[in-house]
Amino acid sequence: MSVFPTYNRFPLTIESGEGTVVTDQKGREYLDFVSGIAVCNLGHRPPAVEKAIQKQLGKVWHVSNLYEIPGQREAAQLLTGPTDLDYAFFCNSGAEANEAAIKLARKHTGKDKIITFKQSFHGRTFATMSATGQDKIHEGYGQLLPTFEYLPYNDAEAVFELADRGEVAAIMVEVIQGEGGVVEGTELFLKAVEQKCQQIGALLIIDEVQTGIGRTGKPFAYQHFHLDPDIVTSAKGLGSGFPVGAMLGKAELAETFTAGTHGSTFGGSPLASAAVTATLQTIFPEEFLQGVQSKAEYFRKMLERKLSPVASVKEVRGRGLMIGIELDDPAIDYIHKLREKGLLAVLAGPQVIRLLPPLNVTDKEIDQAVTILENVLAFEKAAHK
Template sequence: MSCLFPTYNRLDIELVSGKGTKVKDSNGKTYLDFIAGIAVCNLGHSPASVKKAVEEQLDKLWHVSNLFQISLQEEAAKLLAGASGLDAVFFCNSGAEANEAAIKLAKKHTGKTKILTFRQSFHGRTFATMSATGQEKIHSGFGPLVPAFEYLPYNDVEAVREIEADDIAGIMLEVIQGEGGVNPGTETFLKEVEKKCRELGALLIIDEVQTGIGRTGAPFAYQHHGLHPDIVTAAKGLGSGFPVGAMIGREELISTFSPGTHGSTFGGNPLAMAAVKATLETIMDDSFLCEVKRKSKLFIQSLKDKLESLPQVNEVKGEGFMIGIQLEGEAKESIERLRENGLLTLPAGPDVIRLLPPLTVTETELKEALTILEQSINLQEAEASR
């Protein structure tokens, strides 16, 4: 019997090594990894520059309390502020913690109590971020949720225009809903949310835990739409696999998070900051992001050309290397077949195959993945028609 709580539906596969986009399991089988730790390994597995930075820090100091100055925090925060156009950073250990910090900051700064989020959103599994998540399956079995969260339909401009209240601290959203089905927000909708925040004196909070750190071909996905958020959260790809999260905010919010208002024992520790700094120095380079845009645009078009004509495929959607293939039926069987054929993917909701390759994926690897996708879906379709 396992000594672990069964909180995950684990596959009967153990991955034991990886380099770049390729991983190998304990039986010696090699896969193209288009999960990347769920958008975590943005520089691929074992990136040399991040490994070197963490190894060097291991020889100096592993952990020190935030009671002391940590220069690596300042350096990493400066990179994040520059990439986001915001001004101050709070470091923590995960996306859920970053979203918790955002919720606390919005309420404390505005003196208001209500946070609006959207149906099919995902913001984490702590009690507050679970309550912020607009999915009943995440709430089920936990009793009364944290009060003062309300959910609106995503991409519904009229629903946003109809908001009328004076107690809204913030509106929190994903520019592309990840766990909810790889659902991109329309620019009209996103702009309307920002406009409503300004009308209400509420903070615009953008959850970039999955979409951020270059995943969509920009430092953050909101930058494709010219949005000006008050708070942005990041995690996943931020440390190339090292556990770390960040909440980034505007200058006028700084005084609200004064000493004693929030904290984290491990947040911003030297090892995490070494990983963050090395990761950001690579990803936030303009030439690197241009390559992500170029490769992902070609790949998405190839997916559309090859797959959207198949009866089983409804739509290819997404931005950059955050891609969803929406099927007519459930995605589970297709994902299993892809895995058998050497391509690791994951679901986003019941009927979407989600593709999250490392941003360093090569054109050859993209062509290989496309071939596996086309052959696997065609074969499944042929078997279903017998």
């Protein structure tokens, strides 16, 4: 063996993909409602993004951030355009974006503590693993960074009661906990987080690594709740499969992240910038986002109509095209059966099926997916009796 066994891989090798459909080595096709875990937001090989990358491949691939990268500025302007944020720092992943956010918050405020939430997920580097509120992510690594504190998610009272002795640099929160089970924050809770930050002089960091770039029908999920974050992190869908992450921040933070304070060898490369620009030019127009909302509403109605009679289904939840189906027993067997029937889905905790179709999925593809889900969930539950 030559690769560390850090993944429990499914017995599937995808050889090609186009749009919502992927094909394995044996020529069998699948509806891909995983999208690389909310990465391929325009499906596989979206023409506009593929064309932009190919064009840049014929020019230059890498020059380093020692030099001006005009495409990076264009990508940053597109990314911050629909927000009240002013600057972007480009890196290579969501974990790196969250690392940058943690560093910036601590350096800007001069404080050490970051408040996060139980069942959160912020990455697997040492700082972002420490920020993550899940024991299973922490196990085996010894003492974590001691400057993180976890509060219960969706508990506004716990936020109101948070004591601060002048040490809290930031509160970091997901609007929807993806890895934590597709659990959406309530408006009361999210507003409490925002108000607490204002009260104690802490920065509000919103982790939009999975929820951003149109996934919920808006550029970023926090915009559904009219929040005013100081920092927003992004990755996954940002480059349509090209590895790229970004941290966005307000103008006053630029005085803290100056030359030499942070950096990334590959962040915002000409290739990454081309992918980001083409992706955002496609997703951020209002007409496209309205289409996402319409598809999401249709998908949700179909799921609720078809799955409500299924005994194993406890709840269908989520926002936009980020949907969780909570079951009354372990979901992994259903994930395998769905794959066998031609639908790819992913877990969000032990009892939740997570569905993350491309944002340009068709109604016909939604209908096909719902039919497979209905048949598998109803049949498998009956078979287990």
